[in-house]
Amino acid sequence: MARLDTDLIIAGGGLAGATLALALSRMVPSLRVTVVEAFPLSLDALPESYQPSYDARSTALAWGSRLIFEELGLWSRLSAHATPIEHIHVSDRGRFGATRLHAAEHDQAALGYVADNRWMGLCLMRELLDTRVRWEAPAEVVGMMPLPEGVRVSVKSGEHTRELTAQCLVVADGGRSGLREELGFRTRVHDYGQNALIANVSTTESHGFTAFERFTDAGPMALLPHGSPSRAAHQSALVWTLTDDALEDILSLSDEDKCRRLQERFGWRLGRFTRIGTCNHYPLKLTTVDEPVMPGVALVGNAAHALHPVAGQGFNLALRGLMTLVEQFRLAEAQGASIGDLAVLKRYQALHQQDWQQTVRFSDSLIRLFGESLPPLAAARDAGLVGLDLLPGAKRWFARKAMGIGGRRAVIDHPAPANRESAKNE
Structure with missing residues (x-):
């Protein structure tokens, strides 16, 4: 049998693809990994110091995700610009129901963290520079053909296309590239009929390291603490759910009027809104793939x-799935099996399926439940929120979901690298 060009090809070098590459370099160093990324990579893009931008896009990291990054030896670098979430406040606008979660009640330093996407990408690239991971960039995967020993992948760079052979292809380029459909995967899509407006905002009161989940008759919104990791600042990351008409209306307003409209929807728990940064937006859809594997190919991230963002579960679910896949690759390599064997990929699917089904149901049910305005349902929501706040067992379950530790163990059952730091040493 002819020698393959590489063992694994990862289509997409964003947060999911880069994290998978780093995890494999740590946990399965015998595998040859090639990442195909559409954006050019340069050492010039990795500055020695990082200056956060006010308009930086960010991601909510659950406590379980911190444990994974610790396992990969990344947290000591990443935590320099990760704002802790010490409290979560969930409420239904205009009604009395509310639930409050506090990290101290669970003997944790934080329930989660908020980190800029660009900062996470820079941290991953810095770590990957010291690995044997190979990069093809700028380039993209445009096709795949199964082989008896694996797959033949078509990689396009500029006007030129060449073929690379590997045991397996992992698609980590998001849900909009079209590669997933090109390879024959079938998706199920539920359109929420809403849009997410993303922006950073400033308020007269500090966030106190509190994340707010606010459900309103016009749709849910979230405000996540952003900025300094050590000082409770006045900046928060906003996720605002809007209908098409409402989005068009908001985007047409001046920044001052945007703040005024936001004030009307959120209230005064953070004082007055004084600034809103660049507004990005995208349509909200729940997208799932019932069969995310086929011989030689797996989908991740x-x-x-793709979930509704207001519950902050998307990337954390993806991260747990990546570690499940890494563990199956490690076992396959130890047993002398091909990582692209359907049996190997099916085990990954089976182990991750319960987690993603539960997380999808949890996230989707919040949106559907709080999207109903009928008085009996609104009263039931209030009772439920109060019950969560008063019943220790229910509150603990809700907290574990929010912290990303409610399902399978987040960290690979594998010896930790020597530079892993312990959360207890903080």
Whole structure:
């Protein structure tokens, strides 16, 4: 049998693809990994110091995700610009029901963290520079053909296309590239009929390291603490759910009027809104793939499932799935099996399926439940929120979901690298 060009090709070098590459370099160093990324990579893009931008896009990291990054030896670098979430406040606008979660009640330093996407990408690239991971960039995967020993992948760079052979292809380029459909995966899509407006905002009161989940008759919104990791600042990351008409209306307003409209929807828990940064937006859809594997190919991250962002579960679910896949690759390599064997990929699917089904149901049910305005349902929501706040067992379950530790163990059952730091040493 002819020698393959590489063992694994990862289509997409964003947060999911780069994290998978780093995890494999740590946990399965014998595998040859090639990442195909559409954006050019340069050492010039990795500055020695990082200056956060006010308009930086960010991601909510659950406590379970911190444990994974610790396992990969990345947290000591990443935590320099990760704002802790010490409290979560969930409420239904205009009604009395509310639930409050506090990290101290669970003997944790934080319930989660908020980190800029660009900062996470820079941290991953810095770590990957010291690995044997190979990069093809700028380039993109445009096709795949199964082989008896694996797959033949078509990689396009500029006007030129060449073929690379590997045991397996992992699609980690999100849900919008079209590669997933090109390879024959079938998706199920539920359109919420809403849009997410993303922006950073400033308020007269500090956030106190509190994340707010606010459900309103016009749709849910979230405000996540952003900025300094050590000082409770006045900046928060906003996720605002809007209908098409409402989005068009908001985007037409001046920044001052945007703040005024936001004030009307959120209230005064953070004082007055004084600034809103650049507004990005995208349509909200629940996208799932019932069969995310086929011989020689696996989907991960948003290519496998895309959730409503207000519950902050998407990337954390993806991260747990990546570690499940890494563990199956490690076992296959130890047993002398091909990582692209359907049996190997099916085990990954089976182990991750319960987690993603539960997380999808949890996230989707919040949106559907709080999207109903009928008085009996509104009263039931209030009772439920109060019950969560008063019943220790229910509150603990809700907290574990929010912290990303409610399902399978987040960290690979594998010896930790020597530079892993312990959360207890903080």
